[in-house]
Amino acid sequence: MTLAVRLAGLAAGLALGALAPTAWALQAAPAATQQAAAAAPVARPPRQGYEVVATYPHDPTAFTQGLVFRNGELLESTGRYPSTVRRVRLEDGEVLAKRELDTRLFGEGLTVFGDRMITLTWQTGEGFVWNPDTLEPEGTFTYTGEGWGLTHDGARLILSDGTSRLRFLDPVTFAETGGVTVNWQGRPVGRLNELEFIDGEVWANVWQTDAVLRIDPATGNILSVIDLSGLLAEGEVADPNDEVLNGIAWDPAARRLFVTGKNWPRLFEIRVTEAR
Numbered sequence: 153m154t155l156a157v158r159l160a161g162l163a164a165g166l167a168l169g170a171l172a173p174t175a176w177a178l179q180a181a182p183a184a185t186q187q188a189a190a191a192a193p194v195a196r197p198p199r200q201g202y203e204v205v206a207t208y209p210h211d212p213t214a215f216t217q218g219l220v221f222r223n224g225e226l227l228e229s230t231g232r233y234p235s236t237v238r239r240v241r242l243e244d245g246e247v248l249a250k251r252e253l254d255t256r257l258f259g260e261g262l263t264v265f266g267d268r269m270i271t272l273t274w275q276t277g278e279g280f281v282w283n284p285d286t287l288e289p290e291g292t293f294t295y296t297g298e299g300w301g302l303t304h305d306g307a308r309l310i311l312s313d314g315t316s317r318l319r320f321l322d323p324v325t326f327a328e329t330g331g332v333t334v335n336w337q338g339r340p341v342g343r344l345n346e347l348e349f350i351d352g353e354v355w356a357n358v359w360q361t362d363a364v365l366r367i368d369p370a371t372g373n374i375l376s377v378i379d380l381s382g383l384l385a386e387g388e389v390a391d392p393n394d395e396v397l398n399g400i401a402w403d404p405a406a407r408r409l410f411v412t413g414k415n416w417p418r419l420f421e422i423r424v425t426e427a428r
């Protein structure tokens with residue numbers, strides 16, 4: 153799929169006019185919802201754009217799966233083999249420390265809850281607890297299903313698994329305590345990947361698109377869609393199908409927002425612009 157095709161798919165998805173399998177396609181909705189949609193066309197969610205504030209180098213071999221800003225630097229998890237967790241200097245992208253996962257594991261989402269860094273793996277149901285300063289492993293846990301993105305709201309871990317579902321986990325026991333289905337006016341929207349909790353909202357990028365959804369975690373309702381297309385020029389990644397937008401980090405003190413992607417050569421500080 154070319155970049156142009158992906159962007160066309162994104163545009164179709166943003167319009168939410170069709171149930172065709174577009175890039176951030178709506179998943180099969182309940183029959184009653186589909187009938188309602190057929191009777192009354194559903195307006196698309198508010199759409200937002202962005203401005204680039206600053207650009208930083210990013211390790212182009214980092215297949216980014218989780219991204220967090222902490223204490224002036226980035227914590228990042230990467231997938232493929234060997235997967236890694238790493239501390240990264242923002243200003244020049246220098247990897248300050250790195251740990252490799254066992255080669256049977258494909259690294260996924262990352263968050264820091266208190267003084268514990270927590271990471272997921274893709275299809276192995278194994279999670280890890282780390283010291284975020286030393287990257288020393290401190291424990292493991294298990295969960296059901298796949299692991300994609302991870303963040304928290306101060307009380308609960310919030311996990312995505314590639315579907316439209318956001319699941320809540322107890323941050324100490326890792327027991328699943330609930331969840332919501334991310335939706336636009338009742339229609340589920342899936343392929344949720346990397347997550348960040350920002351000002352009471354969950355922000356999720358949608359796999360293989362340039363879309364970031366702003367989500368109300370109480371209801372799963374989509375509040376708006378941020379269109380991040382155009383951050384990279386065509387040809388900046390070798391494989392636009394796999395090397396997609398993935399990575400949202402928030403600096404709450406300075407209110408800075410960072411985004412990058414899998415094997416992207418650059419990481420961006422951006423400012424989101426008004427809905428239109």
Ligand SMILES: [Ca+2]
Nearest residue numbers: 219347348400
């Ligand atoms: Ca994140």
